[in-house]
Amino acid sequence: MAGIPLIPPGLEHFLGVDKVHVKETRESLFQSYSTFDLLTADDRLVYRAEEQRDCCGPRFDIRIRDIQGYDVFNALLPSDFCSCETRMVVSVPTGMPLGYIDRSWGSLTSSFTLLTSLGEPSLKVHGGGWSFMSDKNYEITAYNDNVILGVITHVWRGVRKEMLSSKDYYTIQFPSDLDVKIKALLVACAMLIDYLHREQRRQSNNSS
Template sequence: MDKQPTGYHMGLVPVGVPPGLEYLTQVDQILVHQKIELLEALTSFETNNQYEIKNSLGQIIYTAKEDNDCCTRNCCGTLRRFQMKIKDLHDQEVIHIVRPFRCASCCFPCCLQEMEVQSPPGTTVGYVVQEWHPFIPKFSIQGASKETLLKIEGPFCACKCCQDVVFKVMGKDGDNVIGQITKQWSGMVKEMFTDTDNFGIQFPMDLDVKIKAVLLGACFLIDFMFFENVGDSGQRCTVFG
């Protein structure tokens, strides 16, 4: 494991900041790297996804692991319900994510994708809610009371060979762009033969740390919806419409 990031320590928690999220108040960018699972790469047998969450220097600040059962992973594929535990360097769970089983397509406006983000575990801080659109992936970032705070909009085609795929993070009215979630191109071999993905998340430094945590949840939902490959029948790209 990389050495601890500069400024990372256990101390007094700032007012309004959930325990364990203090470091997020100091950054405007985080990186999410999915770990390669050897069994999955060799056999296409779906295992629990694992991720390392890093700062811009590549130092690990959190780890994340999907919590699911074998039957759900391999029968429900990318639509599977799951819970995800995000832990700090002291192995304390600081964020808990819950994704229920929802509809597969944007073509139908009912039962769209939704994800709940908790920090600390058991205390809801926000939701990621898919918005219906026939051609473009859109999401609302909502607070604990389901009020819309930000919007996310992706490209018409979420599959772009040899280049990054950008999902814009905008104000609640969908006007000004304040950040982005970027699926980073990992190279031809890795993209073709594994489903391990790399993402970058950018947001304003002064954004509420709870909403930063919800944007992290949005990154995982985007990964599962558009870039997760399950067995030979999985889809590595999505075109709306």
């Protein structure tokens, strides 16, 4: 059986790129699903992402399409019915995996391990810790050491924008020569972080 090609169709937009902006494009406060624009450092739109919602489906399912509307990859986190399941699967439209994201818990924050399609650990994304009215950074390091290779930043947009809009904004910085499949995993990781933030806010609002 043929495996994933070196550059899966649609991921060529990640070639030579060292920064991606992930901007939420929620149309209204009543929109129950998340949508995002993915842009390069020069603000060139390359992908759009849309969360899929199904009451009996997975708890997180997001599809990333190119600007022509063709599916490029998707990220899937299984249903809450298996609460011990913390592995996200990132795959191409045919179902072949690009890789996986494992979540682990620390005393205050979550961290993430990015694995290749063969299940081999590649990178770690370290929890952002506590922040107040400032950017929140998640350091990207090689799996076997603490050499910083990049960062996922949850951007603080200022008091006024944060109060008036629930749209989140992330930047992802990584080496330009990183495998495009791993770049796709980092994009999926940023969206997983956003999902966890939204769930945390929802639970906080429900308990207040």
